[in-house]
Amino acid sequence: MVPLMPKKLVWVFSKEYIAGETTADAVKTSKKLNAQGIKVTIDILGEFIEDLKKAEENKQEYLDLIDVFEKEKIDGNYSLKPTSFGLLIDKEVCYNHVREVVAKAASYGNFVRIDMEDSPCTDLEIELFRRIKKEFPKNVGLVLQAYMKRTLQDIKNMEDIHSEETPVNFRLCKGIYVEPAEIAYKDYDEINDHYIENLDYMLQKGIYPGIATHDRNLVTRAFELLEKYNVPKTGKYEFQMLYGVTPKLRQEILDKGHTVRVYVPYGKDWFGYSTRRIKENPRMAMHITKAIFKRG
Ligand SMILES: Cc1cc2nc3c(=O)[nH]c(=O)nc-3n(C[C@H](O)[C@H](O)[C@H](O)COP(=O)(O)OP(=O)(O)OC[C@H]3O[C@@H](n4cnc5c(N)ncnc54)[C@H](O)[C@@H]3O)c2cc1C
Numbered sequence: 335m336v337p338l339m340p341k342k343l344v345w346v347f348s349k350e351y352i353a354g355e356t357t358a359d360a361v362k363t364s365k366k367l368n369a370q371g372i373k374v375t376i377d378i379l380g381e382f383i384e385d386l387k388k389a390e391e392n393k394q395e396y397l398d399l400i401d402v403f404e405k406e407k408i409d410g411n412y413s414l415k416p417t418s419f420g421l422l423i424d425k426e427v428c429y430n431h432v433r434e435v436v437a438k439a440a441s442y443g444n445f446v447r448i449d450m451e452d453s454p455c456t457d458l459e460i461e462l463f464r465r466i467k468k469e470f471p472k473n474v475g476l477v478l479q480a481y482m483k484r485t486l487q488d489i490k491n492m493e494d495i496h497s498e499e500t501p502v503n504f505r506l507c508k509g510i511y512v513e514p515a516e517i518a519y520k521d522y523d524e525i526n527d528h529y530i531e532n533l534d535y536m537l538q539k540g541i542y543p544g545i546a547t548h549d550r551n552l553v554t555r556a557f558e559l560l561e562k563y564n565v566p567k568t569g570k571y572e573f574q575m576l577y578g579v580t581p582k583l584r585q586e587i588l589d590k591g592h593t594v595r596v597y598v599p600y601g602k603d604w605f606g607y608s609t610r611r612i613k614e615n616p617r618m619a620m621h622i623t624k625a626i627f628k629r630g
Contacts, residue, residue: 341605350578353600357402360600364408372594374410375447379601380418386427389420393431397438404442411445416459425458436466440473450477452511464495471500479509480529481518489535505544506532510627530555537563546574550583567591
């Protein structure tokens with residue numbers, strides 16, 4: 335029944351978390367956030383793709399988006415999911431598409447973040463990031479997930495592409511996919527402790543972290559670390575949150591003078607995303623936002 339729900343009804347639940355269907359909607363939302371002193375990162379929602387024609391279309395959408403956002407002088411950068419560019423179909427095709435998107439952003443002096451997807455993608459996405467970072471050292475970043483047991487080692491392994499002039503830039507999040515216990519921490523405290531361990535290591539090494547969380551407990555612990563290492567408030571780190579989630583905590587962080595970036599998803603596929611998640615679980619809000627990161 336859920337896919338038959340009227341679009342208007344589903345939108346009532348989705349609109350808090352998704353900017354809308356068009357680039358114009360994303361521009362409008364981003365301008366509102368910018369006016370509040372908040373930076374954005376824009377994500378075009380994409381369905382699970384079955385053929386490389388769709389990957390090509392998705393690339394084109396990003397290229398067009400970048401031109402519009404730069405023309406509109408939005409204070410923001412871009413986030414993308416490599417599976418929408420064919421990562422699991424042909425990783426070379428995916429590399430060429432993502433490279434083209436990064437090259438376009440780089441031509442404006444801007445930056446693209448490669449989202450991290452589920453564990454079959456981890457090695458592939460790290461490899462993709464490494465390749466592109468070598469060519470565009472200042473224009474690409476990656477996401478790392480604190481629930482993955484491998485993450486600290488991954489950070490250490492990527493130190494060969496890190497330098498003071500061109501630091502690696504990692505968004506650190508807890509991780510949103512359901513992963514097996516052999517490879518991922520499951521317990522709330524355990525995940526949070528590893529989040530802080532990863533963040534601590536990044537700050538010690540001069541890695542630029544995007545501290546992506548809505549968890550007040552983690553935000554407080556992050557403040558303590560920033561103070562411990564006396565990290566300057568500009569240019570060395572930022573806080574990140576999803577559009578529509580915990581705006582009160584977001585404002586508190588802003589009021590303390592930290593940089594805040596909001597992840598703004600939009601796209602014509604919002605309805606498919608939202609209805610699939612509503613179908614799975616009645617806790618709609620959480621699941622609509624979770625859907626932003628999931629395929630299929
Ligand atoms: C900017 C950003 C980018 C992200 N990118 C990725 C990525 O590339 N790959 C990936 O696997 N995950 C990504 N995530 C999701 C992340 O991994 C977590 O699943 C999600 O942020 C929830 O974890 P939390 O740190 O907020 O803590 P939690 O303990 O899960 O949440 C703390 C509190 O925040 C609120 N909250 C958290 N999430 C939501 C929500 N979706 N809707 C409503 N309320 C919520 C609730 O009040 C909750 O009690 C991203 C998150 C952010 C903020």
